[in-house]
Amino acid sequence: MTKKTMTEAQFAETTKDLNVSPQTLEIAHGVLVLGKPQAHYAQELKLTAGAISQAVRRVWSAFQEQSAVPSGYERVTAILPAHQAFIVKKWEQAHKKNGILKMKMKTLANAIQKGGQGKTMTTCHLAFDGARRGLRVAVIDLDPQGNASYTLEAHACGLFASQMFDDSPDLVLSFFADRDNSGITLIHNDDRLANIEKLDLEDAATLLRTHVEALSQYFDVCLIDTPPFLSNVMASALLSADFVMSPVELEPYSLQGMEKMVAVIQNLREANPALQFLGMLPNRYNVKIPRHVENMAILREAYADLVMPFDIRQRDSIAEALGNQIPVWEIKKTAARDATKEICAMTQYVFEKMEVIQ
Structure with a gap:
């Protein structure tokens, strides 16, 4: 060798x-x-x-x-005819699988100051879809409700979310260096997350950001499910993320929570200027409910390009899938087909915006 x-x-x-x-x-x-x-x-x-x-x-x-040199070859400098140069360029493409772009880990937080908006639905389906594309996906469940931890329980690795705030510089290295990190890896929520509120925000954010950065040695994507209220935990997640998105139902209280969330993101960008807002995802939209139609119009008029160019309709098959700890495309019912199309449109859009797929 x-x-x-x-x-x-x-x-x-x-x-x-x-x-x-x-x-x-x-x-x-x-x-x-x-x-x-x-x-x-x-x-x-x-x-x-x-x-x-x-x-x-x-x-x-x-x-x-x-x-970008395939196994069995060596890098040389040469001037080649156009047709041969084309073949050489194909070598680099051979290093890409399923359209995945090889680069440093990207971190996405799902956040809105209102519960029941679809953060867990989004986080879990991004994890499921990322895994089937061949991405190594870490999911950190910072939501005290722990719904993502329930749906992704089969992928729990034994590390708990509160440990991501521990002052232990080699935590990630010692935990993930010797394991197979392919597919989905869940960092489970736990009751000790409540203790994070006793820390100064700067200290909490620094600890989480340090461990998230360390995860990049072992994962392609990190997804963070946040609590449905402003806290040290939510702020730390946004200060550690590259991207944030906000699922939102088309109800008055939800729109109020979204307005507050936009203000929070704008303020935290002063400390994390690299944070990109991918937009709001209208969720559980029912076109037969007049207030939903009216609120959708209000949302798009008020925020324009900050609203994603599609929506997720109110469909029982999505809730059924999450309860059964599987993605919606594994629900073998005709009614799940439309839900699958909507969910896959969302995951494709998000991963392209994050530049982890072509």
């Missing part, structure tokens, strides 16, 4: 925008550039061999992806 090595220049170029911990960089640099054995770091840092191997593999994989 050829020994994995990198030059200082290659290491610097590969890691300049790589979202990994300083410890991972130290280990990978020592092994890949300086040629030190992995056992040296396992003994010095008191980490498992699997954790050391994972750190090296994280940087090496990034280097290979940047190089």
Whole structure:
């Protein structure tokens, strides 16, 4: 087996925008550039061999992806006829599976200051759809109701959401380095989340953001289900996220909650300017109810482009699917077909906006 090595220049170029911990960089640099054995770091840092191997593999994989060279080939510089250059460009495409774009993990929070709006429905179906596309999806359930944890119970990994606020710098590395992180991984809600409100917001947000950033070594997408009220937990999620979306029912109290949510997002952008609002998702829309039709018109007139260009209708099959801990497309009823189309339109739209699929 050829020994994995990198030059200082290659290491610097590969890691300049790589979202990994300083410890991972130290280990990978020592092994890949300086040629030190992995056992040296396992003994010095008191980490498992699997954790050391994972750190090296994280940087090496990034280097290979940047190089875009298929296995069995080497990078060379050459001037080729157009038809041959076309073939060479296909090599890079061979590294993409099911249209997935290989890049750093993207984090999406579902948030609105009103319960029962569809946050869990959205989070769970994004997780189910992401997994079937081949994405490694982490779901952090910060909602004290724990509905996402119920629906995704089969994917629980044993780590609890409150631990994402622990002052333990190697928490994620020690927990995920030696496990298979394919498919969906649920970080379950728990009662200790209530204790987060005793922390200063800055401290809580820093701890969560640090652990979320560490997850990027092992996952492609992180989905955060938030509590239905403004709190340290919700604010920390928004300060840790790249994107936020807000499902909203077409009822007066729901629209009031959405108005407050827009103000919260605008204020938190001062501390997290990278946060992008993907928009409001009209949910449980019933065209036969006049107030729904009227409120939909009010919503689109008031917020225009901030409202997603589609809606989810009021359909029992969606609630049935969540209760059965499966996605709606696994409900074997004719009535579920329209719901499936609407849900898949939503997931496609969100993943494209997040730029995790083509």
